[in-house]
Amino acid sequence: ILNVEQSPQSLHVQEGDSTNFTCSFPSSNFYALHWYRWETAKSPEALFVMTLNGDEKKKGRISATLNTKEGYSYLYIKGSQPEDSATYLCAFDSGGGADGLTFGKGTHLIIQP
Amino acid sequence: EAGVTQFPSHSVIEKGQTVTLRCDPISGHDNLYWYRRVMGKEIKFLLHFVKESKQDESGMPNNRFLAERTGGTYSTLKVQPAELEDSGVYFCASSQGFPGDRTMETQYFGPGTRLLVL
Numbered sequence: 001i002l003n004v005e006q007s008p009q010s011l012h013v014q015e016g017d018s019t020n021f022t023c024s025f026p027s028s029n030f031y032a033l034h035w036y037r038w039e040t041a042k043s044p045e046a047l048f049v050m051t052l053n054g055d056e057k058k059k060g061r062i063s064a065t066l067n068t069k070e071g072y073s074y075l076y077i078k079g080s081q082p083e084d085s086a087t088y089l090c091a092f093d094s095g096g097g098a099d100g101l102t103f104g105k106g107t108h109l110i111i112q113p
Numbered sequence: 114e115a116g117v118t119q120f121p122s123h124s125v126i127e128k129g130q131t132v133t134l135r136c137d138p139i140s141g142h143d144n145l146y147w148y149r150r151v152m153g154k155e156i157k158f159l160l161h162f163v164k165e166s167k168q169d170e171s172g173m174p175n176n177r178f179l180a181e182r183t184g185g186t187y188s189t190l191k192v193q194p195a196e197l198e199d200s201g202v203y204f205c206a207s208s209q210g211f212p213g214d215r216t217m218e219t220q221y222f223g224p225g226t227r228l229l230v231l
Binding site: 004032034043045091101103104 | 117146148155157169204218220222223225
């Protein structure tokens with residue numbers, strides 16, 4: 001059974017502050033790591049697909065890093081805005097599409113004005 | 114381009130009834146996945162279609178769940194008879210799949226169907 005852990009479970013951040021959270025995953029049978037941003041009642045939005053150890057990806061104020069040897073990924077948000085409030089999900093991909101993704105429970109981020 | 118769509122958005126049924134959920138993937142996507150999120154828990158994989166073929170249904174909870182993808186386009190997930198523990202959000206996702214290019218294997222999710230079994 002694959003274990004994907006995200007921490008913290010929830011996070012309150014003041015508007016304008018930067019923040020980061022963690023996804024840990026098995027270091028064996030790694031194919032890719034996916035990050036999603038999910039607002040309740042909407043579709044989870046794909047942020048990044050990360051595949052190589054040392055990968056760094058950026059999308060606006062959001063960036064992510066990947067360490068496959070030790071099995072973790074960080075997601076960073078710079079200068080948080082109220083619209084960043086969402087649940088951030090990471091998902092471990094061991095099969096490159098042949099298998100389903102294994103998700104963590106998510107980090108619920110609330111940006112306080 | 115239209116994203117993944119799911120119907121209905123919500124369904125409230127009584128224990129023992131039947132419910133059918135529908136997913137329309139992004140046009141041209143051969144891969145279609147069903148997932149479920151039970152309240153308070155993580156999103157869990159149910160099954161995977163490649164075109165009309167079931168590639169992996171290891172996540173299906175039991176034989177009360179039946180998924181089909183006739184013609185390799187839209188898919189349906191039927192729960193019959195529904196039980197209380199089937200309540201949750203059922204997501205569908207699709208991907209195009211480019212063997213050898215992992216970064217192109219993003220799974221695009223629909224908004225989900227919220228199922229409540231009373």
